[in-house]
Amino acid sequence: MKWNQTEALVLATRPLGEADRLVTLLTWSKGKTSAVARGARKTKSKLAAGVDLFTRAYISLYRGKSLYTITQVEVKEKFDRFQLDPLMYSYASYFAELMYRFLVEEEQHPEMYRLLLEGWRALEYTEDYQLLARSYELKMLYFNGYSPRREECVICSRNLKPAWFSINLGGVVCNSCAGGSGEYLSVLPGSVSLAGHLEQTPFTGLNRIKASLPQKQELRKITVPFLSYHLELGKCRSLHYIEEWEKNIRVE
Ligand SMILES: [Zn+2]
Numbered sequence: 669m670k671w672n673q674t675e676a677l678v679l680a681t682r683p684l685g686e687a688d689r690l691v692t693l694l695t696w697s698k699g700k701t702s703a704v705a706r707g708a709r710k711t712k713s714k715l716a717a718g719v720d721l722f723t724r725a726y727i728s729l730y731r732g733k734s735l736y737t738i739t740q741v742e743v744k745e746k747f748d749r750f751q752l753d754p755l756m757y758s759y760a761s762y763f764a765e766l767m768y769r770f771l772v773e774e775e776q777h778p779e780m781y782r783l784l785l786e787g788w789r790a791l792e793y794t795e796d797y798q799l800l801a802r803s804y805e806l807k808m809l810y811f812n813g814y815s816p817r818r819e820e821c822v823i824c825s826r827n828l829k830p831a832w833f834s835i836n837l838g839g840v841v842c843n844s845c846a847g848g849s850g851e852y853l854s855v856l857p858g859s860v861s862l863a864g865h866l867e868q869t870p871f872t873g874l875n876r877i878k879a880s881l882p883q884k885q886e887l888r889k890i891t892v893p894f895l896s897y898h899l900e901l902g903k904c905r906s907l908h909y910i911e912e913w914e915k916n917i918r919v920e
Pocket residue numbers: 821822823824825826841842843844845846
């Protein structure tokens with residue numbers, strides 16, 4: 669039997685058996701890890717508060733034959749505001765789902781831990797969820813060595829004004845290489861440098877960055893499939909909820 673103590677973020681949780689919870693944690697010391705919180709669905713459980721979704725807690729675990737069991741929790745930070753705002757909740761779920769899909773069990777990844785924690789914190793003060801989400805996606809790519817190429821054309825390597833973008837090739841394509849083939853995404857002037865700012869600016873500085881709605885829509889069409897393709901994530905379910913909520917907001 670092996671004991672561990674670590675700080676952790678609760679990525680996902682689901683009922684298990686009569687009274688337990690199966691919790692997926694992003695831990696500081698072991699990366700993504702699944703653990704059972706025994707009795708966490710009972711009203712008097714001491715573990716319950718620490719294994720809620722969107723919690724940062726100090727957690728004690730021991731390793732059984734196949735799974736970790738959570739023995740103690742000390743809550744460090746709760747993101748209760750997410751429960752009050754369905755759109756904020758959807759973005760928080762999206763940030764967690766990206767980590768859930770990307771990370772391999774028990775591989776330490778301090779950058780991803782910090783990114784998720786700072787992303788959740790930023791949701792509470794951001795003025796623009798869309799820009800924050802694009803910044804989150806671009807930072808995730810950057811920390812894993814998949815930053816989209818922005819300076820030179822990915823085909824001819826010349827430093828020409830970017831007009832097109834290739835997801836598979838990983839960056840901008842110049843007009844002459846694109847040659848009207850229709851297989852690339854068009855990019856508006858400014859969108860490529862906007863992506864650079866969103867990648868490099870800390871979340872705390874994002875409220876100073878302004879972008880037009882078409883630029884934001886265009887960036888979304890680039891970063892979401894880029895992330896999915898290069899980090900092999902598949903389609904995120906929480907993205908669907910975000911789209912539904914944003915549609916409703918536009919209609920009102
Ligand atoms: Zn070119």
